[in-house]
Amino acid sequence: MANSQDQLLESLRSCYTGVVHDIMRKMGLRNFTLPHEITPLLPDQVLCGPVFTIEGRVDETADGHQTLLEWTGLLSKAKSGHIWVSQPHDHTIAHMGELSSETLMDRGVLGCVVDGGIRDTHFLKKQGFQAWRRFHTPRDVVGRWLPTGFDVDIIIGEVLIQPGDFLLGDLDGLVRLPKANVADIVAQSIEAMGTENKVRTAILAGTDPQEAYLKYGKF
Known part of the structure; x- marks a missing residue:
């Protein structure tokens, strides 16, 4: 950087x-304030930086191997010094967990914002990985979810988020700053x-x- x-x-x-x-x-x-239902796992930790974006969809017919292959492919594309921001179009399963967050931290990712759920919450807390999310669940992506886009425009609530935009999140919430x-x-x-x-x-x-x-x- x-x-x-x-x-x-x-x-x-x-x-x-x-x-x-x-x-x-x-x-x-x-339309730059993210929904207040998306809250930080680590409330006292500010999240600040440019973003890369992910979009996906539920597919209950997906092969378990295929879902994991494509998920690890997303992790391989993660950008150091950026925030992982995901619109999974799903409110039933977790879209961040222990091994993924540890991988992202090792690659220099600053944290994540997920318009959905996370799991392995106590591990994420121990790692100090900041995750903004709507809910927690033990259900994961295997055999249920596939990515459809990386570094594409996404919408969370009423907020359009584009690759390279900035996010600032603190105890009051999350705001998106257009890169321009x-x-x-x-x-x-x-x-x-x-x-x-x-x-x-x-x-x-x-x-x-x-x-x-x-x-x-x-x-």
Whole structure:
């Protein structure tokens, strides 16, 4: 990863989803907050970085060997320094587990976001692998699910996610930053946090909160 992208990621990690959300709304962007039902396995661990995407479908007639062959093929394509983001079109089986997460961590993947389930949860916690998911289940992909796309546009909730977009996730939720706008969003977010600090300082010094808002245009 280039130094400029390292610096961009470091700056984005210093932000929080609330301020990033407000900046994107102010910019006129829409549909960038992922469903609140998708929650982090490790609530205190921020997830931040560019994404690669996966899409798939349920196929109850799939051969067990075929499903595992194609699943391990996905793991082989995983991109270091990126987040695994999956739209499996399934809410019954797990789409991340212990061996997969350990493989991804070894390949430098930052974490995963799955619009579906995970399993081997205690192992993922011990590994420190951040997984945003809807539910847990012991059921796996064998003989039930096949991938249909890698690094393709996917939709989670009302959010279009494209390969190379950025995600930021913290205790408040997950937001998607379009790759074309990420540098501008980060710069404006950092500036907004500086203004918030001025508002906070003014209020703690006795300024009326409405006066502080009118003075700085931020609250």
